Amino acid sequence: MPTSTNASGEKIWKLRTRNETLFRWALWLATIIAFYVSWMKISDQTTWFFVYDAPRIAADIGGRAWPPRWSYIDQLGGAIWDTINMATLGTIFALFMAVPVAFLAARNTTPSKTFIRPVALLVIVSTRSINSLIWALLLVSIIGPGVLAGIVAIAIRSIGFCAKLLYEAIEEIDSTQVEAITATGASRWQTMAYGIVPQIMPAFAGIAVFRWDINFRESTVLGLVGAGGIGLQLQGSLNTLAWPQVSLILIVILVAVIIGEWVSARVRGAII
Amino acid sequence: MSVTLESRLGTGWKKPHFIENPVLRWGLIIGAVVYLVLAFASVEVNWSRVYEGLDRGWKFIAAFSSPDFTSRGADIREGMIESVIMTVTSTIVGIAISIPIALGAASNIAPLPVYLVCRFIVSISRALNEIIVAILFVAIFGFGPLAGFLTLSFATIGFLSKLLAEDIEDMNKVQAEAIHATGASWLQWINYGVQPQVMPRLIGLSMYRLDINFRESAVLGLVGAGGIGATLNTAFDRYEFDTVAAILILIIVTVMALEYLSGMIRGRVQ
Numbered sequence: 001m002p003t004s005t006n007a008s009g010e011k012i013w014k015l016r017t018r019n020e021t022l023f024r025w026a027l028w029l030a031t032i033i034a035f036y037v038s039w040m041k042i043s044d045q046t047t048w049f050f051v052y053d054a055p056r057i058a059a060d061i062g063g064r065a066w067p068p069r070w071s072y073i074d075q076l077g078g079a080i081w082d083t084i085n086m087a088t089l090g091t092i093f094a095l096f097m098a099v100p101v102a103f104l105a106a107r108n109t110t111p112s113k114t115f116i117r118p119v120a121l122l123v124i125v126s127t128r129s130i131n132s133l134i135w136a137l138l139l140v141s142i143i144g145p146g147v148l149a150g151i152v153a154i155a156i157r158s159i160g161f162c163a164k165l166l167y168e169a170i171e172e173i174d175s176t177q178v179e180a181i182t183a184t185g186a187s188r189w190q191t192m193a194y195g196i197v198p199q200i201m202p203a204f205a206g207i208a209v210f211r212w213d214i215n216f217r218e219s220t221v222l223g224l225v226g227a228g229g230i231g232l233q234l235q236g237s238l239n240t241l242a243w244p245q246v247s248l249i250l251i252v253i254l255v256a257v258i259i260g261e262w263v264s265a266r267v268r269g270a271i272i
Numbered sequence: 273m274s275v276t277l278e279s280r281l282g283t284g285w286k287k288p289h290f291i292e293n294p295v296l297r298w299g300l301i302i303g304a305v306v307y308l309v310l311a312f313a314s315v316e317v318n319w320s321r322v323y324e325g326l327d328r329g330w331k332f333i334a335a336f337s338s339p340d341f342t343s344r345g346a347d348i349r350e351g352m353i354e355s356v357i358m359t360v361t362s363t364i365v366g367i368a369i370s371i372p373i374a375l376g377a378a379s380n381i382a383p384l385p386v387y388l389v390c391r392f393i394v395s396i397s398r399a400l401n402e403i404i405v406a407i408l409f410v411a412i413f414g415f416g417p418l419a420g421f422l423t424l425s426f427a428t429i430g431f432l433s434k435l436l437a438e439d440i441e442d443m444n445k446v447q448a449e450a451i452h453a454t455g456a457s458w459l460q461w462i463n464y465g466v467q468p469q470v471m472p473r474l475i476g477l478s479m480y481r482l483d484i485n486f487r488e489s490a491v492l493g494l495v496g497a498g499g500i501g502a503t504l505n506t507a508f509d510r511y512e513f514d515t516v517a518a519i520l521i522l523i524i525v526t527v528m529a530l531e532y533l534s535g536m537i538r539g540r541v542q
Contacts, residue, residue, distance in 0.1 A: 015464075035364050038357035042417045045354075045498070050414035058412045085311040129527035130520060131491045133403065134501075137508050138516070142329040144321040151315070194287070201290065221403040225494065238407065250404065257399050 061243060068248035076233060076252055082147050083229035083256070087216040090154025095208055097159050102166035109170055109196065120163070128160030132218045136227040150227035154215050161214075162207050169203035170196065205271045213264040220253045230256075332513045339521055340514030344503065348519060351500035352526075355489040358420045358499055362489075363482045365421075366428025371474075373429060374436035375462065381440060390433070397430025402488050406497040417498030424485045424492075431484070432477055439473045440466060472541045479534030486530060490523050 002017040016024070050057075103109045105120035136153035143149055173196060181195035223231020230253060237245035291297040341348065376382045376390030402423055409419040443466060451465035493501025500519060507515040 031364060034360055038361045041353070041357045042361060042421055045416045046418040047414055047416070051418065054412050061411060081314065085314060088307075089311055089315070125528055125531075126524050129487060129524045131487055133491045133494060134504065134520075137494070137505065138332065141325075141508050141511065142332065143325040144318055146318065147315050148317050148322070217401055221401050224403065234404075253401075253404070254399055257401075261399075 065243035065247035067244065068251060069242075069244035070248065072245050072248050073252070076230060076249065079223075079230040079233050080252070080256060082150075083219050083223075083231075084216070086147055086150040086154055086219040086222065086227075086229055087212060090151045090219070091158060091208060091212045091215050093151065093155035094158030094162055094211070095204075097155070098162035098166060099204075101159060101163040102170060103192075105163060106167040106170035108173070108175070109192070120167075124160040124163050124167075126160070127156055127158075128164065130157070132157035132215075133222065133225060136222045137225045140226045145226035145228070147228035150219060150222045150229055153222060153227060154219055157218070158211050158215060162211055165207045166200065166204060169200045169207075173199045202271060206268055209264045209267045209271070213260055216260040217257055220257070328511070332516070335513035335517040336521070338514060339518035340512075341518045344507065344512070344515045347503045347506075348500070348515070348522070351493065351503040351519075352522060354417050354420075355486065355493075355499040355501075358417050358424060358489045358492075359482060359486045362421045362424030362428060363478065363485050366425045366432060366481065366485075367474075367478050369425065370429045370432035370436065373433040374440060375466075377433055377437035378440035380443075380445075381462075381466070390437075394430050394433050394437070397426055398434065400426075402427050403491065403495060406492050406495050410496045415496045415498075420489060420492040420497035420499055423497060424488060427488065428481050428485065432481055435477050436470060436474060439470045443469045472538075475541045476534075476538040479530075479537055483527065483530045483534055487523070487527060 002014040002020075003011040004014050006012055014021075101120050101123055104111070104116050105124060107113065107117070110117045110120070132153050135156050136149060139149040139153050143152070177199060178191060178195035181191050186194065219229050219231075221231045221234075223229045223233065224235050226232070226235075230249060234246065234249045234253075237243075237249060289297060291300065373390050373393055376386045377394055379387055382390065405426055406419060406423040409422050413419050413422065447469060448461065448465035451461050456464065489499045489501075490504070491501045493499040493503065494505050496502070500523070504516065504519050507513075507519065
């Protein structure tokens, strides 16, 4: 038990030993220095006049944006439909690609731990670490603006995410069930279909719905780089400084996201 | 009565369906098919444009074999530094703000009015996409990393407070009560009864959020909020795929390093 001695020689209980306290103190110091250095850099690049002026600007924008232009809403129906399609089709394509990647990446199902598993892990990491907006930017420059670029961007971004969660689920399966199927003389594919797939099915469905929810949020902004959906309308309104339309679009996005979250929570509740 | 081989064997086993109710099953299948047909029909694809683009796509993939770090080296370095400082500051500030909010959003600690206010803050922060918040902050505070820093801090609050509050709600009551019984004040109670229980989770979540913030900081530049995204956007606009490849490789490597680091730290504290 860590203790310290006070002036009169009594031992006093301490939460941590001296070395632990010193270590923590050093960690705090390092954090504060890192923060200070970074903050100075940000501060150098900020025009503080604009920041002091910010409340007035915010009030000004707020004044322009309110009330929202409600009549604009009939032009948003198609955009919302496109947004939903981007999220849904993107998730479906992603799942088709994520399943084989996950099986190749899981330690217990991969055909080769030394050659194939690292490749699968690389696919997972590289698709996961790049934001869907960057993928959209890239795809817009490759296949042109439109919903297709959005779908592909969402699909690629989701492969890594879905495959990672799925391969973790595969690694956690109960091996006795797989063994039982193998013992009946099942082939490799039959073992997979009857021993492994039923065990990961709930996880798979959960991942699909979870990712759909995230994709729906992300697809609302993909239009900013030209990949279709409601973000396109947002970009147009921002560029023409049509603030009443911007506020309406933001309200629509907010409501849509909340509905999307509610739907996915209900579906997940029904599955699990 | 002759017993045939078939009747002795009985009927073959069939795999049970994933959804047992046949009406629901077929309803879902037909609904899904109808939706997919409608959705695919509404996607307009300009195939000649796609065909033209394949060439460019191939160039992009080929660029990964010869990433160009040098010709825009100064821009890349500046963008990366900006991304990193935005990540560090916003994570620190985000954690500092989320801890009190998480305490307020935990139903077993906070009184109901505080709980509702904190939950409201959390849901607002979670419902708004980072990019949209960044656009608003850029409009209000001007271009530069300050807008990015504010955006990421705001996003961190929603993420961290929600997950931390859930962990506080799941904590072991007995330990907290034992501290209560010693006559501890409220702050002492939080510090000795609650904090040690949620600390490993807090550290794990913070590391995870650091990772997310870095990834997000890479796109905030697209809307003018500072970071490597601005450089990336310029490179895309000029079709300089060598530079794009270099930036993407840097992002991937940094994310991998952060993930490895956070895995190590989480392994140690949990």
